[in-house]
Amino acid sequence: MMRLPKFTWRAPETVAEVAKILHEEGPEAKVVAGGTDLYPNMKWRVETPKTVVSLRKVEGLTGIDWRDDGSLRIGPGQTLRSLERDERIAAELPGLHTAMKSISTPLLRNMGTIGGNLCLDTRCNYYNQSYEWRRSIDFCMKCKGDTCWVAPSSPVCWAVNSSDGVPMMVALGATLRFTSADGEREVTADDLYAGEDGRAWMTRRPDEVMTDIVIPAQNGARTVYQKLRRRGTFDFPVLGVAARIVMNGAVQSVDLIIGAVGPVPVRAGKAEELLLGSTLSDETIEQAAALAQKSATPLDNTDFAFPWRRQMVPVFVKRALLEARGQV
Amino acid sequence: MASDREFNLIGKSPLRVDGMAKCAGQTKFADDLSMPRMLFAKLHRSPVAHAKIVGIDTSKAEAMPGVVAVLTGKSMPIPFGILPVSQDEHVLAFDKVRFIGDPVAAVAAVDEGTAYEAMLAIEVTYEELPVVLNAEQALANEAPAIHDYGDDGNVHKRVSMQFGDVEQAFEDSDEIFTDITLFGSNTHLAMEQHASLGHVAADGRVTIHSSTQTPHYLHKAACKVLELPPSRVRIIATPNGGGFGGKSDPFNHEIVVAKLSQVTNRPVKISLTREEVFQCHRGRHTVLMKSRMGMTKDGKITGIHFQSLLDGGSYGSFGVATTYYTGALQTVTYEVPTYRFDGVRAFTNKAPSGPKRGHGTPQPRFAIEVQLDKAAEKLGIDPAELRLRMIQPPESVTANWLYVNSIGLAECIEKVVEGSGWKERFGKLPRGHGLGLACSSYISGAGLPIYWNAMPHSGVQLKVDRGGGVAVFCGETEIGQGSDTVLATCVAEVLGLELLDVRVCAGDTDLTPVDLGSYSSRVTLMMGNAAIQAAERAREIIGKHAAKRMGIPGNRVVFAGNRVFDAEDPERGMSFSEAVQIAEAEQGTIGTVGSYSPPPNPGRYRGSGVGPTATYSYTAAVVEIFADEETGMIEVDKVWIAHDIGRALNRNLVIGQVEGGVYMGLGEALMEDMAYREKRRGVLKHPSMLEYKSITTHEMPEVITTLVEHPDPRGPFGAKEVGQGPLLPMMPAVANALHDALGVRVDQVPIHPDLVMKALKAKDKRAGPKKFPDLLITDTQRVKTQAEGGDGTAPRSPKEKAVQS
């Protein structure tokens, strides 16, 4: 079987201690929450931290707290299962509920956390492979190699942000709070996933630990998530459409985010413009879907034929918008 | 005869004999085994697909703390392989490597992590050779030859045979249908990854515990390579966590652990990673096929000319047999009066293809059943009706000289037609929804063994204890299919015992008589017949003495309910153990044997050894799907399947096999894809359980199984096979249902959604291969059919005659 490489295990109890270890050890240290992403990567030897810092015992990293102003604070250590099962989330943030429920399998959702999900490493089927496999292709740019085999002339890596949570958090306008030895900082999801390279897709620094996820009050916004994958369980998204729409007769505001088509989620800006002020008629939806397709250029590094994935963008955007239209 | 009496166990569903242990976690699979001082092995595998080995430097690995031994290929120069005609594998390659994953060196170390690091430290220098990555390329390019044997260049095997005048039959046809279809490769995906443990006793005798389906063939290969007499090597087949054909070749790692244990004098275990299991492969060959079928307008086949091109991957494996199998069984379902088959298996620099559930027959079955669906449409005949009109008669000989004993196919079709509401619903469901029908047939064990010999295919030995327990010894191997239970059931039924009174000892070459192994759906039929014979002999002995004691004639003795008694006065009798004690006192220790060989087959031409069996099973299935017109994705809503089982020995086990076949077949139809990256040196695209997609419980539809039971006199209590046949109709049934749903044809599996979209856009509403290459056949073996007055032999070709004289 595949074995983990050797590493030092640390299990601090406060956020300050975590920040201190990350500061001292530098990029050779990694935090681990559920480990459902980090450990497989370590077995493949694509990540080989010298020190693994467990967040399990760290105080203050959990909680699903609804505040009086209608905003919601989620601790990053909350399991995906606990979010999926939260009744108020299901009622008020159906898009988030759907996204959480769609992640992998129940077993994995019992282990995996939302913090890990939002910091999920980007994926590529030239990268999520064993050391021996990658040696056969002379490795690739994201780990140990020089070339991106998906786009050999590309100076950047096109590994895919395959989190279901990420596009939804962007659509919801969430804010993430981090702590490092330098102190605390806050960043919107939109700004966090702003890298243009599958090796540096997040503006999070390696010495920062996520402490809070804050979702602003939605004030009746409709939220939906549509996921494309091969099977009804287990599989990562190969396309995810997250939408947040405020309707008041006509569309007052809209966030239309396409996930799993590149290193960061993509905002379908042109489609948003078209939808704004519309009544979500069939015709507008068709047009918006066609526009959205232009924002997404999936490549050949996930399941399915990639031209087909591109073909599916308008289909899933349409489905998301129709679902939103049907929501009350 | 056994079949006309009331049964105690047969046909019911007692718990399987290994069930509780498996549920309780007590079953020891190969990877659960551990011995004092045990070492762990790892194989260094080639990172390149085709190369000469220039040098191997193991010094760094040897110097690492914890490393006990490093082996390279020169220490085991003798080749091996499953078929006598393809002894083309070396335990560790020393001259050249032929695919990414070919083992080159082995390490034994104190733990698996150390072995892994040492394995990585081995440095091999290669001189790379051009790579051949598909069969068409291989056929077109003689050089570089991957092997220095075979028919020519990279053609491993080329066969051509004709039965009757096919061209004349085409002339006489109202329609000729020509179709080119492609069946993509897929692999077994057994839950258990292969593992083996080798150790050497103080007396020098070697034991290999292994997750193998064929301990007897592994025994032969290991003895050959290790240069030891069979009496010094013992193979113990551990219960397999699924096999499906993936553990029926002898493998490098199984012999490596034995050699390493000889070298280190310590037990050595290896457990493969999932990626290595993908590299072991021996799964479904990619087969490109061209079928020409002549038909009369009332729907009778006049002749078929079937051609197949198989991508064999890097080694022979069972491939010669697979090649013949892609041509053999087309004739046993429907009447095919004239038939021609041409087949080529090519070597490529990919993981070796081999036998997977259905062994070489799912591919042609897909081609034929889809072709029939098209023919039915063209002729304006309902697809079920068309098939019913042309079913092969029972007790008949096919054009290619296969003997069909009993055939329950018509009843199977009727059952699924009725169950699915076919007549009211086919062609009439709302767009996107569709029904598809397909049929199939499979052998109940190959008529011939892997290596030519005249001995039985299965042997069973019984030891009867005076306490009333019976131990039954047989070389069969439990791979999850329930063979231990079938063995115990046959014995217990004959002797009137409960399953728990029978102790099964299986798959151990030192202790059990040879059974050829768990492949070709042979175990229930062959082992079952052997077990019945052994048990009946024991009953004979015990019954004789019991009758004497009771003072009644022998034919009045009944064995039932753990008692031996008088049929006319059931009160009069004794317990089974008392009866055994009487017999033992009279004539000494009681033990019996039984054995079985399949009946001879009428065909006597070259290649006639592939296809015959004691009796064929038959299956018909209807699949209901929803195909999403916007995405091309297919959901299977329901499956109706009827299987001609002869007689179900254990009903739950049989239904489990049917459902398992449906499950596996749907995966092959919809997504399973052993894909390679041709532009990246031929690496496997996704050797993991996450990215190699097979269906999950989410995708598994409701399955309505009907068992058609007309006991076949050749089967044990009338039973036929069920392990493989029910898989076969799934792929064509899904493709046919897709046509009913959206009016498109995808003549290719897996039916990925992009193919459906492509077909929807295409003018001819079809996606699939368009061309079939020239197989370069120069010599066709011509055999007269029975109708033509043939005798099953082929007159020698002029070429052969020339060689002889």
Ligand SMILES: Cc1cc2nc3c(=O)[nH]c(=O)nc-3n(C[C@H](O)[C@H](O)[C@H](O)COP(=O)(O)OP(=O)(O)OC[C@H]3O[C@@H](n4cnc5c(N)ncnc54)[C@H](O)[C@@H]3O)c2cc1C
């Ligand atoms: C078979 C399989 C299927 C999957 N399917 C899906 C899917 O469908 N959709 C999907 O979205 N995901 C999927 N995943 C990915 C993953 O399991 C989930 O995203 C999960 O939520 C990750 O959480 P974790 O706590 O296990 O992360 P970990 O593995 O513990 O961490 C993941 C990464 O996040 C970092 N991290 C974790 N917590 C913090 C923190 N508080 N601050 C800073 N960095 C942090 C870690 O350092 C690491 O780099 C799948 C994984 C597997 C193995």
Ligand code: SF4
């Ligand atoms: S996108 Fe290119 S560089 Fe990035 S992981 Fe894949 S192959 Fe490597």
